[in-house]
Amino acid sequence: MPYTAERPVARESSVALRARIPGWGVDLDPADRPSVPRERFDPAGTGARWRFPERQEVQGPRERSIEHAQLPPVFGTAVPLRGLSGAIRRLAYRRFSEARAVHWLLLILGDRVDALGSHVRSFATLRPDNPITQTGVLSEVRRRGFSSRFGRGRADVRHQWMDPLIVAGPWVLAAAVVAVVVRGVARRR
Structure with a gap:
């Protein structure tokens, strides 16, 4: 709308918009908002019977971000770190924050080193890559x-x-x- 000398048209009130547009402002009243039960803190409403979940047993050293004081209650154990790629990944977790690009670049480098090692190991099998x-x-x-x-x-x-x-x-x-x-x-x- 171009600027003119006339006074700008006033905005419609919430009542007028609600009367003109079906469903307008449906979430203005917190009682009508579908997410409101999740916004309230009600530990009894979740059905949880614990204050903090049982911790998974740690077998051997685990990598964890330096931003966190402890491991989460449950964590993956599918691929333990080994060799040069494991040393690179451990360095990424031990020295650098997840907010720094060098952390992620080291993890990518560790992945590439692991892929190269897999290619080299495949030549020692009956079916190389x-x-x-x-x-x-x-x-x-x-x-x-x-x-x-x-x-x-x-x-x-x-x-x-x-x-x-x-x-x-x-x-x-x-x-x-x-x-x-x-x-x-x-x-x-």
């Missing part, structure tokens, strides 16, 4: 990967040139290292 099938390269050819990327306004088109470097780069680098090592061993013989 297969980068061709596990990276989805074949589906790019079979499932119209090229035509789905262009002319559709996708945001990932800008950085898709990096995808082969990120996905295939470590495999190519590992193959080059193995080739250099094998060549060096062959020359010594």
Whole structure:
């Protein structure tokens, strides 16, 4: 509305709005608000028979954020930390707050180190990782990967040139290292 010399129109009152718009202001009265029972503190209304829940038994050292004085009553124990990736994750929890980016970057680094260790360990098994099938390269050819990327306004088109470097780069680098090592061993013989 443009500014004019006339006095602005007064806002309608709550009573007028309620009369004109069905359901307007339904939550103004706290008695009518559906969330009001949750806003009131009523320990007897929850059915809880404890002041603080029983604590899960801690077996071995656990990671906890430096913001918290103790572990929560229940916590996950699916994947215990081990090796270099575990040391990186422990460092993230021991030294840095969850509010700092370095905490999360260290956790991501620990995850990447763990993934690399899993790839290396897979070569010692009868079924090593297969980068061709596990990276989805074949589906790019079979499932119209090229035509789905262009002319559709996708945001990932800008950085898709990096995808082969990120996905295939470590495999190519590992193959080059193995080739250099094998060549060096062959020359010594």
